[in-house]
Amino acid sequence: xxxxxxxxxxxxxxxxxxxxxxxxxxxxxxxxxxxxxxxxxxxxxxxxxxxxxxxxxxxxxxxxxxxxxxxxxxxxxxxxxxxxxxxxxxxxxxxxxxxxxxxxxxxxxxxxxxxxxxxxxxxxxxxxxxxxxxxxxxxxxxxxxxxxxxxxxxxxxxxxxxxxxxxxxxxxxxxxxxxxxxxxxxxxxxxxxxxxxxxxxxxxxxxxxxxxxxxxxxxxxxxxxxxxxxxxxxxxxxxxxxxxxxxxxxxxxxxxxxxxxxxxxxxxxxxxxxxxxxxxxxxxxxxxxxxxxxxxxxxxxxxxxxxxxxxxxxxxxxxxxxxxxxxxxxxxxxxxxxxxxxxxxxxxxxxx
Numbered sequence: 001x002x003x004x005x006x007x008x009x010x011x012x013x014x015x016x017x018x019x020x021x022x023x024x025x026x027x028x029x030x031x032x033x034x035x036x037x038x039x040x041x042x043x044x045x046x047x048x049x050x051x052x053x054x055x056x057x058x059x060x061x062x063x064x065x066x067x068x069x070x071x072x073x074x075x076x077x078x079x080x081x082x083x084x085x086x087x088x089x090x091x092x093x094x095x096x097x098x099x100x101x102x103x104x105x106x107x108x109x110x111x112x113x114x115x116x117x118x119x120x121x122x123x124x125x126x127x128x129x130x131x132x133x134x135x136x137x138x139x140x141x142x143x144x145x146x147x148x149x150x151x152x153x154x155x156x157x158x159x160x161x162x163x164x165x166x167x168x169x170x171x172x173x174x175x176x177x178x179x180x181x182x183x184x185x186x187x188x189x190x191x192x193x194x195x196x197x198x199x200x201x202x203x204x205x206x207x208x209x210x211x212x213x214x215x216x217x218x219x220x221x222x223x224x225x226x227x228x229x230x231x232x233x234x235x236x237x238x239x240x241x242x243x244x245x246x247x248x249x250x251x252x253x254x255x256x257x258x259x260x261x262x263x264x265x266x267x268x269x270x271x272x273x274x275x276x277x278x279x280x281x282x283x284x285x286x287x288x289x290x291x292x293x294x295x296x297x298x299x300x301x302x303x304x305x306x307x308x309x310x311x312x313x314x315x316x317x318x319x320x321x322x323x324x325x326x327x328x329x330x331x332x333x334x335x336x337x338x339x340x341x342x343x344x345x346x347x348x349x350x351x352x
Contacts, residue, residue, distance in 0.1 A: 002170040006030040008144060010164035012062060015329060018113045019158055024062030028070075028146070028164060031056045034078075043282040046235050051078035055094060057122070057146065059162065066112040068101030070148060070160070072122035077281075086132035091125075098122030098148045104156050106214060116154040116214065121334075123147040128166075138170040151324055151334035154211035159331065197346055200238065202228040202311075204339025206323050210250050216257075220250035222333050224323070228276050228287065236280055242289055244272040244307075246325075248333075251298035262297065270296035272305060285311045287321075301327040317341065 008028035014020045034053040037044040044050065057072040074096025082089040098120045104112045128142025144166055149159035208222035224246045230238035251268040255261075262268065274291030289307040293299075304327070311321040319339050325332040 001173050002034040002036075002138060003173055004030075004032040004034055004138075004140070004168050004170035006032065006140070006166045006168035008059070008164040008166040010144075010162060013161040013163050015161055016113075016158050021111060022062070022064055022067060022114065022160075024064065026059055026062040026162070028057060028059035028162065028166075030058075030166070030168070032168075032170075034170060041282065043280075047077075047281075048080045048083065050080060051090070052076070053078070055096075055124070057098075057124070059146075061160070066102060066109060067114065067160070070098060070100050072096060072098040072124075072146075072148070074098075074122050074124060076124060078128075088130040090128050090130065092128060092142075094122075094124035094126075096122050100148060100160070104214065113156040114158045114160050115148065115150070116156050116211075117150045120148045120150045123149075126166075135176060136172045138172075140166075140168040140170065142166055149331050151331045152210050153334060154213075155215050157331060198232070199344045199346065200230040200232070200240075200341060201344070202230070202319070202339055202341040204228075204319070204321060204337050206321065206335030206337030208325070208333035208335040210248075210333050212250060212253075216250070216253050218253070220248065220253070222246060222248045222250075222335065224325075224335050224337070228278075228289070230276065230278055238276075238278040238280065238285075240276045240278075242274045242276045242291070244270070244274065244289075244291060246270045246272075248298075251296075254300065255298055258300075260297070267297040270298075274305075274307070278311075283313045285313070287311055301330075301332070304328070305332075311339075313341075 011025050012022050014023050032053050032055040034051050036051055037049045039045045054075050059070045061067045061070050074094040076092050076094030078090045078092045080088055080090050099118055100115050102109055103118055104116045124146050126142050126144040128140055130138055130140045132138050144164040146162040150157050204226055206224040210220045213219060226242060226244045228242040230240040232238045247269055252262050271294045272291045274289040277288045279286040287309040291305050293303045306326040307323055309321050309323040311319050313319045317340055321337050323335040
């Protein structure tokens with residue numbers, strides 16, 4: 001186990017014109033607890049023995065009088081891309097909870113269109129290099145993209161995007177066990193030499209909530225029905241396609257504000273078709289859908305959409321998931337759901 005301190009320096013990226021007010025350079029600090037993996041679980045071997053840990057993040061956000069300070073606490077996985085002797089090149093993905101000390105208020109802080117709530121999701125994407133200087137000390141440096149957003153649980157919600165470079169130093173708290181330095185892949189599991197070809201069908205339903213009290217004076221529910229069809233292409237990945245059907249009550253209010261009358265609520269139904277990819281991590285899957293709307297009267301966000309989902313298989317047949325719906329980087333809503341999946345085999349072959 002290692003303890004690490006990182007110093008970050010960068011800027012706040014204004015992805016919308018309304019956020020140009022917050023353009024500034026800033027510093028950020030991280031304190032991290034790291035744990036190396038040695039193949040105790042199968043997914044650790046599949047991903048070349050990643051680092052796992054927990055990070056506490058702080059930034060003054062350029063001393064902005066409208067944004068205040070940012071705090072975050074998130075677990076992460078550091079996936080190795082390349083490893084040679086004492087050098088590692090990794091990709092870190094972290095997801096947790098963030099707290100912004102100042103939020104939008106129509107009277108006292110009406111210029112802060114970035115964040116509508118104190119508590120937000122905190123996402124960290126980092127490319128980093130690590131070098132083991134000694135048995136106790138490890139140096140690191142990299143590029144970090146830090147994001148804060150509440151997924152439109154409460155508007156306004158343009159979100160905060162921090163682009164950062166960093167340097168860090170880690171200290172090993174406990175002496176390394178020299179007897180497990182040589183990692184290895186264990187013998188083939190029973191029947192794993194037989195490769196079964198199959199299609200996986202995931203059928204799910206999610207419910208989202210949009211707090212638009214500050215804009216329209218009321219809140220709205222979103223209902224989302226979807227199906228994903230996957231083909232497994234490796235131990236890590238599945239690819240396929242999907243179908244979506246969503247019903248968003250806020251679209252009626254949006255259309256009315258633009259002078260468009262809604263005669264039938266079925267007019268706001270939004271069918272869509274998408275390409276799908278799933279990254280596997282034991283019982284947990286990270287799913288990306290890139291889609292195109294086939295209908296729906298509300299078109300202010302354009303015809304394209306993206307979905308980012310975490311799906312956890314609670315059994316062979318059932319799963320739970322959390323989904324973020326996005327339009328070109330702007331969060332639409334967060335959905336929480338359940339689903340059922342089944343498999344259809346279509347052939348097999350034996351590896352000789």
